[in-house]
Amino acid sequence: MHPxxxxxxxxxxxxxxxxxxxxxxxxxxxxQGGSAFAFFFIAYVLSCAGLLASTFHLGNKKNAIxxxxxxxxxxxxxxxxxxxxxxxxxALIAVPRIFLGAEMVISGVIGSVLALITVVTTSMIxxxxxxxxxxxxxxxxxxxxxxxxGGGALLAGEVKIAGWLLLALTLALFAAWRVGDRRxxxxxxxxxxxxxxxxxxxxxLESGHTARNYVxxxxxxxxxxxxxxxxxWIALALAGALPAAILLLxxxxxxxxxxxxxxxxxxVVIGRWLFFAEAEHVVGLxxxx
Amino acid sequence: xxxLPDKTDKxxxxxxxxxxxxxCHGCVTACKGWNTQHYGAPLSDTDPYGADPGGTFLNRVFSxxxxxxxxxxxxxxxxxxxxxxxxxxxxxxxxxxxxxxxxEDGIVLVNEDRCIGCGLCAWACPYGARELDREAxxxxxxxxxxxxxxxxxxxxxDRVPACVxxxxxxxxxxxxxxxxxxxxxxxxxxxxxxxxxxxxxxxPVNKYLPPRPKDTLDTAPLTAVADEPKGFLGWLDKAxxxx
Ligand code: SF4
Ligand code: SF4
Ligand code: SF4
Numbered sequence: 001m002h003p004x005x006x007x008x009x010x011x012x013x014x015x016x017x018x019x020x021x022x023x024x025x026x027x028x029x030x031x032q033g034g035s036a037f038a039f040f041f042i043a044y045v046l047s048c049a050g051l052l053a054s055t056f057h058l059g060n061k062k063n064a065i066x067x068x069x070x071x072x073x074x075x076x077x078x079x080x081x082x083x084x085x086x087x088x089x090x091a092l093i094a095v096p097r098i099f100l101g102a103e104m105v106i107s108g109v110i111g112s113v114l115a116l117i118t119v120v121t122t123s124m125i126x127x128x129x130x131x132x133x134x135x136x137x138x139x140x141x142x143x144x145x146x147x148x149x150g151g152g153a154l155l156a157g158e159v160k161i162a163g164w165l166l167l168a169l170t171l172a173l174f175a176a177w178r179v180g181d182r183r184x185x186x187x188x189x190x191x192x193x194x195x196x197x198x199x200x201x202x203x204x205l206e207s208g209h210t211a212r213n214y215v216x217x218x219x220x221x222x223x224x225x226x227x228x229x230x231x232x233w234i235a236l237a238l239a240g241a242l243p244a245a246i247l248l249l250x251x252x253x254x255x256x257x258x259x260x261x262x263x264x265x266x267x268v269v270i271g272r273w274l275f276f277a278e279a280e281h282v283v284g285l286x287x288x289x
Numbered sequence: 290x291x292x293l294p295d296k297t298d299k300x301x302x303x304x305x306x307x308x309x310x311x312x313c314h315g316c317v318t319a320c321k322g323w324n325t326q327h328y329g330a331p332l333s334d335t336d337p338y339g340a341d342p343g344g345t346f347l348n349r350v351f352s353x354x355x356x357x358x359x360x361x362x363x364x365x366x367x368x369x370x371x372x373x374x375x376x377x378x379x380x381x382x383x384x385x386x387x388x389x390x391x392x393e394d395g396i397v398l399v400n401e402d403r404c405i406g407c408g409l410c411a412w413a414c415p416y417g418a419r420e421l422d423r424e425a426x427x428x429x430x431x432x433x434x435x436x437x438x439x440x441x442x443x444x445x446x447d448r449v450p451a452c453v454x455x456x457x458x459x460x461x462x463x464x465x466x467x468x469x470x471x472x473x474x475x476x477x478x479x480x481x482x483x484x485x486x487x488x489x490x491x492x493p494v495n496k497y498l499p500p501r502p503k504d505t506l507d508t509a510p511l512t513a514v515a516d517e518p519k520g521f522l523g524w525l526d527k528a529x530x531x532x
Contacts, residue, residue, distance in 0.1 A: 001412070059406020059426025066385035066403045070291045076409055077384035130378065130489050131415045190353065195483050195497060196307075196365055200357030205364060208317075208349030211342045215417040218408065282486065283417040286351060286369065 001132065002221045003276035006056040011122065011275075012268050014050025014083070015144060017043050018115045019152025021090055025112030028156050032101040040094040042155065044087070051083055075128055079121035086114040119148045132279045133183035139176040146172050147239075147268060154243070154261050163247030166264065170240030173271065177232060184280045193285035204288035219281040220289050223274075231274055239267025291383045293376065297395035300467030301433055302373050302494035303453065304476055308501045309460035312352050312366030316452035316461060320348040320370070320431075323451035327436045329401045333424035345422045347371070347431045348452055365500055368461070370452070371418040371431035372485065372493035373397050379410035379419060379430075387428070395467070395494055396433045404428050415489050438463070466494050 020043040023029075031039060055061060068084070070077040089111050096102035123144035126135045150165035190204060191197030209216075223231075243260035250256045280289075324347055325331040334344035348370035356362040373390075377397050380388045387404035390397045399410075406426040411419040419430045434450035437443060447454060453461040464473030473496075476482070482496035518526045 057408070059408070059421055059428075060404055063385060063387075063403055063405045066387070067405055067407070068384075070384050070386050073291045073381045074384045076382065076407065080384065125382075125409070128382065129413055131413060191355070193486055194353055194365075194367060195485060195499070196353060196355050199355035199363060199365070199500065200360065202353050202355045204351060205354045206312075206352040208351045208369065209346070211344070213343055214345070214420040214423070215411070218411065218421075219417065281412070282415050282489070286417060 001276045001279040001281060002218050003273045004057050006053050007276065008269060008272045010050045010054035011144075012050070012265070012272055013046045013053065014122065015119060015148045015268075016151040016155065016265075017045070017047025017050060018083075018086065018118050019148030019150070020046065020155045021086065021115040021152070022112045022149065023152050023156035023158065025090070025093065025108040025110075025115060027103070027105065027108055028153075028158055032097055034098075036094065036097045039156070040090070040098065043090070047083070047087065075121055075124040079118065079125060082114065082118040082121045086111065086118050089114060116145065116148075119144050131282050133187055133282070134180035134279050135275075137176070137179050137183060139172060139179060142172050143169070143176055151261075151264060151268070154247070154257065154264060157257065159247045159252045159257055159260075162260075163244050166240050166244040166247065170236060170244060173236055173240060180278075187280060187282055187285060190285050190288050193282065204286075207287060215283060216287065220284045220287050221277060222284075222289060223277045228274065228278055231270060235267050235271035235274060237267070238263050239271050240264075243267075291380050291386050291388055293380055293390055294392035297375075297390070297392055297467065299394040299465045300373075300375070300494045301394045301396060301438070301464070302466045302473075302496070303370070303433075303450070304462040304464070304466070304473045304482060304496045304498060305368055306460040306462070306480075306498040307365050307367060308498060309458045310350075310366040310368060311458050311460075312350055312364075313457060314350050315455050315457055316368055317346060317348050317350055319451040319455035321346055323434060323437070324429075324432065328432045329399075329429070330422060330425035330427050332429060333422050335423055343423070345420045345429050347418075347420070347429060360505070363500065363503065367497070368452075369416060369418065370495075371397060371414075371433075372416060372491070372495035373431075373433060375492035375494060376490055378413040378415075378489075378491060382409045382413045384409070396435055397430070398432060398435065399428050399430060401425075401427050415486050415491060416493075433463075466496065 024039055067077055068080050071081045093104045093107050093111050096104055120141055123141040127140040130136050146165060146169040150162055150169050153162035153165055191202035194202055196202045243264040246256050246260045321332055332345040336342050348368055350366055350368045353365045354362050373395055377390055380390050385403045385405055387400045388410050404427045406421055408421050410428055419428055422429050438448050449463045453463045462473050464471045466473055468474060477496045480498040482498050484493045
């Protein structure tokens with residue numbers, strides 16, 4: 001799949017934002033007044049910037065309001081609804097915490113659950129697609145959740161919890177690549193896709209177009225295998241292993257947390273680029289890919 | 290509404306004969322012509338006379354080569370457009386309700402007044418049948434020429450899809466695949482019509498008729514007539530060698 005910057009930014013930032021909301025809802029860190037304002041501000045900026053980025057790739061923004069209407073069937077619609085409800089509820093939690101010093105325990109827990117639901121709905125947009133076997137597996141939602149929880153804990157200043165979560169993320173990333181590679185291979189061949197395999201080995205002689213077009217640009221994107229292998233290890237180290245090691249093995253401090261966060265973010269962006277660029281769509285089989 | 294109908298009264302669709310299709314791309318051109326002037330936003334061409342031309346099509350013809358061990362290769366032309374799937378994943382993923390499947394005849398359409406051009410439906414379609422128009426920012430797909438097949442302003446013989454009407458080889462057939470007694474259903478039964486990628490569970494309505502089995506020649510086409518010539522040929526061989 002074409003790794004569009006808008007979706008990479010969207011999934012990275014909004015995942016982090018809703019991850020931070022999750023911890024803030026649970027009262028982690030337990031802050032009121034000015035510092036509560038700072039934390040909520042960061043969570044809002046991240047999640048809203050992410051959601052805004054996701055609208056950049058829409059061809060026809062003027063109909064955007066309809067996107068909230070099909071929550072009964074569409075995960076994309078559910079995601080929009082869940083995100084808006086979560087953001088709204090957290091406004092009701094943030095205002096009393098900032099200005100009245102209130103605890104807001106019960107609504108906080110509800111908000112945390114909603115934040116997680118939002119992350120799951122985002123992941124399901126990708127997981128549901130049978131046409132992309134690499135995404136269509138149970139580890140995809142696990143990955144999105146671990147990204148959000150780990151990154152959120154790091155932002156919330158819970159360095160040890162963040163360390164363990166990022167360690168779990170490292171393992172999950174590795175497992176998802178393994179399972180994904182197997183699923184991608186099982187897509188079959190051009191012969192299977194065309195139903196012509198009984199005639200022998202099938203290859204594409206001529207494609208249906210001599211110029212570029214939407215389907216090819218969007219879905220028949222390929223990264224070189226060697227390239228991808230290297231990037232995988234870089235993403236694994238930066239997003240998971242290195243920050244986890246820093247957080248778990250060094251004494252907690254602002255500088256180490258900041259370095260861990262910077263490495264993590266860079267790793268997540270590379271990992272998300274790969275998430276899209278490596279995803280093989282079955283339509284590629286018709287193009288001999 | 291992007292919920293799929295429980296069942297549709299009819300299953301209108303195409304049957305495409307891979308034995309007969311000669312790969313002339315006539316259907317591609319007829320489709321583009323009709324659908325640029327009728328249903329919804331026109332199918333744009335970007336940079337048509339420039340260095341990097343591109344454009345939207347609802348139907349494209351691919352050519353494949355199949356070769357079995359020790360047999361000559363064979364060419365198969367495969368036109369591909371929307372298969373109007375019964376269990377259309379492109380419909381249920383749509384967040385806006387723009388994509389829908391009609392309960393009366395099973396045609397899958399895009400309501401362009403609701404589409405936001407998110408492209409998710411194109412990701413969900415296994416067959417590459419949906420293209421986002423780069424000028425209009427709206428998802429385009431085969432309409433089964435819904436504005437021809439019921440159009441009483443057209444002469445009766447023209448009330449079929451443009452691609453079917455134009456095909457010079459008679460490789461495209463249109464009809465109700467939900468009715469076992471329709472001509473298309475009988476054709477599918479007789480010729481062993483098949484679904485594309487059935488394991489993905491989309492239950493396509495359109496069917497493809499496989500190429501008919503080819504004859505096998507007794508001799509492979511390029512074996513030498515005689516390795517060790519005898520008789521007259523033998524004499525000629527020797528005589529020529531002496532020269
Ligand atoms: S062929 Fe593709 S676009 Fe057409 S109904 Fe099936 S899934 Fe949808
Ligand atoms: S591109 Fe349009 S029709 Fe397709 S899923 Fe998005 S809103 Fe629906
Ligand atoms: S039925 Fe109409 S819209 Fe569909 S491929 Fe044929 S000409 Fe194009």
